[in-house]
Amino acid sequence: xxxxxxxxxxxxxxxxxxxxxxxxxxxxxxxxxxxxxxxxxxxxxxxxxxxxxxxxxxxxxxxxxxxxxxxxxxxxxxxxxxxxxxxxxxxxxxxxxxxxxxxxxxxxxxxxxxxxxxxxxxxxxxxxxxxxxxxxxxxxxxxxxxxxxxxxxxx
Numbered sequence: 216x217x218x219x220x221x222x223x224x225x226x227x228x229x230x231x232x233x234x235x236x237x238x239x240x241x242x243x244x245x246x247x248x249x250x251x252x253x254x255x256x257x258x259x260x261x262x263x264x265x266x267x268x269x270x271x272x273x274x275x276x277x278x279x280x281x282x283x284x285x286x287x288x289x290x291x292x293x294x295x296x297x298x299x300x301x302x303x304x305x306x307x308x309x310x311x312x313x314x315x316x317x318x319x320x321x322x323x324x325x326x327x328x329x330x331x332x333x334x335x336x337x338x339x340x341x342x343x344x345x346x347x348x349x350x351x352x353x354x355x356x357x358x359x360x361x362x363x364x365x366x367x368x369x370x
Contacts, residue, residue, distance in 0.1 A: 254282055255289050259368075260361035264292050267335060268361040272369040274325050285366040292359035296352040302340040305347065305355070309336070335362065 260268070275281050291309060298305065309332075313321075321328065338345060339354040347355075 227348070232271040254367055255285060255363060257289065257360055257364045257367075260364055261359065264358055264361035265365065267358060268365045269369075270331055271328075271362050272365045274328050274331065275366060276325075277286060280321065281366040283317070285363040286323075287313065288359045288366075289363040292356045292363065294347070295359070296356045298347075298352065301344055301346050302336075302351075305340070306333075306336060332362075335359070 225230055244301070259265075271284075275284060295305065298308075301307070335358055338356070340351045
């Protein structure tokens, strides 16, 4: 048993002596990089939507905030198309849900974020208060899914 250990150690030293620093290329990496995990499974949005929401990528810098805002907007986007509501009610629900979800953590943290969200919402439903059509709700959903996608896929 003792000779086997000495023989194995001698063999390892000979291999290292022959191959030197190239041993890393021969021996497989037993600690591979962990795979990148997507926090949300969202299809890449259309080019028009990407252009509308690309501003959000440069606005929000903190990775945790990006993930939280993406999750919030993903949930909003998935629910809004089933609401029977007016444009003002959608705005109110979004604002109230955001206040509860973020607990004030984003207030005044990112210049222009609130205004950009309002502009995106108005782009989808207009400025006048009215009952939303199914097309407007689908447009809201697609754009807010795009916002979520941009936050988790770009930097």
